[in-house]
């Protein structure tokens with residue numbers, strides 16, 4: 186029997202949003218003029234200093250919450266450098282509780298809308314990008330708040346094609362795959378199985394008996 190009490194997604198949207206392709210095309214072909222916030226620029230500069238002299242693989246864990254997944258990724262990839270990013274100071278400040286022994290990672294507070302642009306303009310060698318349980322914004326009217334329906338998708342797609350997105354809302358991942366196809370990415374979608382939980386949200390959803398899904402994107406050309 187399920188032990189958690191996390192509520193299932195409720196929405197009137199029953200399939201991929203009918204305006205998705207239009208939105209993706211609009212953002213792909215227009216310039217994003219949003220200024221980079223001061224606090225995100227500062228956070229980026231600090232990480233950039235930490236990376237000075239390092240030219241190995243970098244793994245991003247965007248919207249990492251308390252950074253449990255960032256610590257897991259650091260343990261699983263000891264030769265890479267991992268950066269967990271979340272805009273919530275409250276969550277980032279809780280990271281100490283989840284800290285891994287490794288020193289090959291950082292969990293920072295920043296807004297990924299701006300951080301992705303800065304990464305995209307940098308020379309960082311990002312080889313994998315995790316986006317685990319982003320806020321789903323499941324109301325039909327909220328489609329532009331989902332990452333794939335937003336202006337930020339352009340920068341996200343420019344960083345690396347190797348992206349893993351997880352969600353308890355299957356439609357979110359179907360939409361992400363369809364949007365990523367505009368950028369020449371192909372994707373595999375499967376259910377998350379096994380006893381190990383990458384993040385607190387994954388643990389909470391699965392303890393409540395909800396299915397969680399993972400989408401793995403890669404370049405069509407590989």
Ligand SMILES: C[S@@+](CC[C@H](N)C(=O)[O-])C[C@H]1O[C@@H](n2cnc3c(N)ncnc32)[C@H](O)[C@@H]1O
Nearest residue numbers: 248249250271272273296297317318384385386
């Ligand atoms: C549902 S939680 C998932 C957290 C974590 N990945 C997990 O699975 O436990 C979504 C997270 O996205 C973060 N987030 C939302 N918008 C963001 C943004 N623009 N920049 C950085 N983080 C953001 C929130 O602060 C929140 O921690």
